[in-house]
Amino acid sequence: MKKLPYLALLVVLLQCSPNPVQQDLLNYINVEMPKVATLESEAVTAYASISGENYQNDSIMYYTITETVIPKYEEFYSILKSINPATEEVAALHKEYVHAAANQLGGFKLILEAIEKQDTNIITQANEDLAEGRAMLKLWRADLDSACAKHNVVLNNEDEK
Helix, strand or coil: CCHHHHHHHHHHHHHHCCCHHHHHHHHHHHHHCHHHHHHHHHHHHHHHCCCHHHCCCHHHHHHHHHHHHHHHHHHHHHHHHHCCCCCHHHHHHHHHHHHHHHHHHHHHHHHHHHHHHCCHHHHHHHHHHHHHHHHHHHHHHHHHHHHHHHCCCCCCCCCCC
């Protein structure tokens, strides 16, 4: 019977010990992601300003993608790829994000090629790549939210990406 109190103390200590995935998620969200958030936002906002309902002509689109969207997105992507989460669970989440960003970057580059060649087939492929990248980003966010819930990490700012 003497061992029983020590076992109870051990269980309490284990429950109070830091969860490595929780710590990695906190670092990922609060330290690593802010390093890239502004660049990604600037690139995506610039693209939104010249696409869809905001489209004016190919030359404005080409110039904006060449001068703003791709340089900012490439910088974002480079920094994003350099992030190395400490745990397998967060690393798997991060890999989803990197893959989605690669699709987005590829889509932006294809738009330039489509404009240069005036090829509607290429623009169709570019739009598909961009749509797939957006879908993958939504999946990443859902997986991030799920991991946060699982490891008791509360996101205070719903605008975080």
